Amino acid sequence: MKITKEQISNAIWILAILLILFTPLGFYPRVWVNKIVATVISPSTVDKDERATLKNYNWNLVDLEGKSTNLQSKQGEVILVNVWATWCPPCVAELPGFVELYSDYKNKVTFAFVANDEKEKVEAFLKKKGYELPVYFQASATPKELESGSIPVTYIIDKKGNVVVDKTGAANWNSDKTRSLLDELISE
Template sequence: MKLKKTQLVNIAIILLLALYFFTPIGFKAKVYLNRLISHNPVPVEERAQQILEDYDFKLVNSNGSSVNLSEHKGDVIFINFWATWCPPCVAEMPDLQLLYDAYGEKVTFLFIARDKKEKVSNFMMKKKYN
């Protein structure tokens, strides 16, 4: 049985979609595409900035110690909600590492993930993020 050209194209499209959606190669492709299409950050206008009123926000850091946002009251705080399985989150991490490297002494950085601690630690170590 000989396949028609359109059937071959359809099979190729199905295979590419399967690779994109169901394999680690697809995850890497999504991260790469997110890095390509992401916009450069722009400053938030002062009138659009918000002052946090309630600082009773409890977290656990990567060392397992308890952290309360009230410890950083009055500081400039950067909060990023992310996950190791999220392609846009993974795509922005290299730039956030550069931001941390540049402003880590002047800004409090809080990266909040709901992944298991081991998964986050392995991700951070593998990518050499601090």
């Protein structure tokens, strides 16, 4: 049996695709693809009649310095919660948009970037990227209304505790649409 150039080419393409999809070598290409997708997708709001209301704000979180906080202390404020991990390509892809959004809204909105990862990995990742975000780790069970089986997941909660945005997957969080929504929620 003679092997043709076309068969060799096909085998190389299949091998390349398998490497990208199923090995650590594919992490950065997956991040790149997710960044492209995230620039197109702007998160949308949950229909008013379908919005969950946060009944229990009791969620203990610990920051990178080991300081404990509780989401309960932020009740009555506009809150953005993002659950992410350093090993998650869509999570990594959407972080640059969050960095810009946080820079402009950190004094108006409570941000909680809840890492689903080891502290050392998160610290190294943030240092390498130069990101300054309020990162926390869970120290108690997640409130029922904020539970998700997937990451990244982002919630925007209004001052009354309504979950206005419940978005799983990468998105462009630095969009005009998100900024307008935050401005509207802040002014309420």
